Amino acid sequence: MRQLTKHTLLLFNLVLTLLLCLSTAGAMESADCLDCHSDAGMVGEEFAINGEHFDTTAHAEMGCSGCHESVTDAHPDDGLAPSKASCKDCHDNIYEEYSLSLHGSNASCADCHNPHDAKAPTEVSGFDMNRQCSTCHDTAETVATHDQWLPQAGLHIEALPCITCHTGSENYVITMYLIQRDQGNRYSKFTTAARDDLERLAGDKPVQALVDTDSNGLISLAELRAFNSNPNYKDMRLWGMMTPESVTHSYQILDNRWDCSFCHASGPDAMQTSYVAFPEKDGSYVRLAVEKGAVLDVLNGTPDFYMMGATRSKWLNIAGLMIIVGGMVMPVGHGTLRFLTRKNREGKGH
Structure with missing residues (x-):
C-alpha cells in the first residue's frame, strides 16, 4: 500500500478537525435546552426539568448533548426525536x-x-431512598409482610433505608435528619424539616449553625446536647437512620441481615460514625460529621435515637455500677464485720 504523503496526511487532519468543529457547533448548549425545558407550560410535565437540581448533578458536567447527541440548534423545528443514551x-x-x-x-x-x-448516595436522604421503593412496594403491605417475623417492623422501616438490608451496600453510618412538627401542636406528626423552615430559624446564619453553633464543621456532643435542650427547637428532633455510603445494585435478601447484631451492637463502625444531614435548595443534602461515638450517648447526645443493644448512656452505666456495688456492700460488709468480731462471739453460741 502506498504510504500517505505528508501533505495528504495534513489535509486529512484538517478535514477531521473541521468536521469535529462543525459537530460541536451544531450541538445545542445545556443553557439553551433549559430555556425551554425548565418551563413545564412550554414543553409539558413529562419533559420539564428543574434546572437548579440538574446543575448540581454529575450529569450536568457532560451537558445535555452528552446523552442526547442528535440534538442540534435546529431542534425542535427539525421534527426529529432526540436520541437518548x-x-x-x-x-x-x-x-x-x-x-x-x-x-x-x-x-x-x-x-x-x-x-x-x-445524586450521590450521601446526598440523598434515607426518606427519599424509601420513597423510591414505595412507588412499587406499598408501605403498608411491606410493614405487614415484615411484621410476620420482624419485631417493630414499622419502626424498622422508618429508621432504615430498604437498601440497608436488601443490597450488598457497605460502609454504614448513622445519618441524622432534622424533623419537625406543627409549631404549638404537640400531637402533630413529625415530618422532614424543609429548607425554608430551617432558614427562618437560622436567620442570618447558615442552617448548619442550628446544630454546629461554632461553625467549625464538626458537631460535638456538647452541641448536640445544646440543640436537644434548646426551647426554641422544642418542635424539632434529630431522626437517625443507618445509611450506606457505598451503594450496590445487587437487590437480594442477605443472610447476615437476619442477624440482629448486624445493627444492634455498639462495636460496628456504624455506631461510632455519624453525621447530621441538612437539606439544600436543590433537594440534596449536605452532611456535617458528628463527634465520634456521640450517637451511643442517648441522654446527652441523641435522646430521640435509640437502638437496643447499641445505644449507651454513661449515667445509666454509673447508676448500674452503683447498684451492683451497693448490692455487694451488704453481704461483703456483713461478712467482714463478722470476721473481725469473731473472737468476741467465741463461747457465746453465736
Whole structure:
C-alpha cells in the first residue's frame, strides 16, 4: 500500500478537525435546552426539568448533548426525536450487576433514578431512598409482610433505608435528619424539616449553625446536647437512620441481615460514625460529621435515637455500677464485720 504523503496526511487532519468543529457547533448548549425545558407550560410535565437540581448533578458536567447527541440548534423545528443514551453506556458495571438482581427484569434504571436529578448516595436522604421503593412496594403491605417475623417492623422501616438490608451496600453510618412538627401542636406528626423552615430559624446564619453553633464543621456532643435542650427547637428532633455510603445494585435478601447484631451492637463502625444531614435548595443534602461515638450517648447526645443493644448512656452505666456495688456492700460488709468480731462471739453460741 502506498504510504500517505505528508501533505495528504495534513489535509486529512484538517478535514477531521473541521468536521469535529462543525459537530460541536451544531450541538445545542445545556443553557439553551433549559430555556425551554425548565418551563413545564412550554414543553409539558413529562419533559420539564428543574434546572437548579440538574446543575448540581454529575450529569450536568457532560451537558445535555452528552446523552442526547442528535440534538442540534435546529431542534425542535427539525421534527426529529432526540436520541437518548442508555445508562449502560457509562454505567456498564452497575448495569450488569443490576440485571442479575431480583429487580433486573421488573424495573428499568429510570423507574428509580431521574437522570436529570441524579445524586450521590450521601446526598440523598434515607426518606427519599424509601420513597423510591414505595412507588412499587406499598408501605403498608411491606410493614405487614415484615411484621410476620420482624419485631417493630414499622419502626424498622422508618429508621432504615430498604437498601440497608436488601443490597450488598457497605460502609454504614448513622445519618441524622432534622424533623419537625406543627409549631404549638404537640400531637402533630413529625415530618422532614424543609429548607425554608430551617432558614427562618437560622436567620442570618447558615442552617448548619442550628446544630454546629461554632461553625467549625464538626458537631460535638456538647452541641448536640445544646440543640436537644434548646426551647426554641422544642418542635424539632434529630431522626437517625443507618445509611450506606457505598451503594450496590445487587437487590437480594442477605443472610447476615437476619442477624440482629448486624445493627444492634455498639462495636460496628456504624455506631461510632455519624453525621447530621441538612437539606439544600436543590433537594440534596449536605452532611456535617458528628463527634465520634456521640450517637451511643442517648441522654446527652441523641435522646430521640435509640437502638437496643447499641445505644449507651454513661449515667445509666454509673447508676448500674452503683447498684451492683451497693448490692455487694451488704453481704461483703456483713461478712467482714463478722470476721473481725469473731473472737468476741467465741463461747457465746453465736
